[in-house]
Amino acid sequence: MFQANLVPMIPRIEKKSFGTTQAGEPVHQFTLTNATGASATLIDYGATLTRLLVPDKNKQMGDVVLGFDDLRSYEDQSPYFGATVGRVANRIAHGLFAVDERRYAVPVNNGPHHLHGGFKGYDKRIWAADTAMAEGPSVRFTLLDPDGTEGYPGNVRVTVIFSLTHDNALKIQYFATTDKPTPINLTNHAYFNLKDGGQSDVLGHILQAHADFYTPADADLIPIGKIATVSGTPFDFTQPKSIGKDLQATDGPPKGYDHNLVLRSHGGSLSPAVTAYEPATGRRLEVWTTEPGVQLYTGNFLNGSIKGRNNSVYQQYHAFCVEAQHYPDSINHPKFPETVLHPGTVYRQITEYRFFVGEK
Ligand code: BGC
Secondary structure, eight states: OOBOOSSOOOOEEEEEEEEEOTTSOEEEEEEEEOTTSOEEEEETBTTEEEEEEEEOTTSBEEEOBOOOSSHHHHHHHOSSTTOEEOSBOSEEGGGEEEETTEEEEOOOOBTTBEETTSTTOGGGSBOEEEEEESSSEEEEEEEEEOTTGGGOOSOEEEEEEEEEOTTSEEEEEEEEEESSOEEOBOEEOOOBOTTTSSSSOOTTOEEEESEEEEEOBOTTSOBOSOOEEOTTSTTOOSSOEETTTTGGGSOOSSOSOEEEEEETTOSSSOEEEEEEEETTTTEEEEEEESSSEEEEEOOTTOOSOEEOGGGOEEOTTSOBEEEEESOTTGGGOTTSOOOEEOTTOOEEEEEEEEEEESOO
């Protein structure tokens, strides 16, 4: 913990080694520090956000994301902490889909289903990285995802730019192109805990979502195809309420949120999605996105088996994720917003995690 500097600092970017993968590839860490002393640390393994230090009501900087200090843990046991997820985030039922009447099978790595891009998704690739001062200190990650990798069609070139703005927003811009039609759905899988970075549960965080509908899912978390009202369900966050208030009324096992909320904006323009406020520290997070949905996940599968930074034991509900994205299994639901990218068009999405102090 250190005191936020009241004298404006010069924004800076520090690059250093983050070790070597078990396959012998060097990994680097980039720390972006803005003029108020807030900082975001990312690694080129998985284009992963590993730390995010933002002020509380007493101007104390504290980490608000779960993560590890060593590469080995990211390789061996990370449940996507802070990672860039692709080529298709969340589940594809039975790993099967068709594009332009051609059928594809992608690996099943989550029971009988495909999850987060397969066994070696974007979270486990080494991305090329360069840095710049643009909208604050920034790091740009690029990846060539070759045709056929994890079963997906087309050579896809992906760029993800993380910028830490002067007003404490972590802005993530996504771009992609392809040479064959392919589904694509990118997200960031940061696990947030605005109180203490994951040492205690998030049940007392107050959440509000700009979502009047959600996509009900089956016991395997595959959407059943309906777009249902949140009214009268535990998924109603239209008025602020604590994460814990109705959590036990969700389906299970395990109980908790792991559901796609349909955003009122329906995507396209940068719009407010979810606000989270943590009363003890006064930290408030506003998530803004161009995406039509967010997967709200409350760390239901964390069970204390993972030890993170500062010897934290990450237990169930010690974090929440707001994964801005298209709806799960969209490729198999023609009524859901389109996820196929065609040659000659550019995939573009923006998600911002904006930090403030004080309840609005
Ligand atoms: C999924 C969860 C999964 C978690 C970690 C979330 O996006 O919806 O079901 O456990 O990611 O993989």
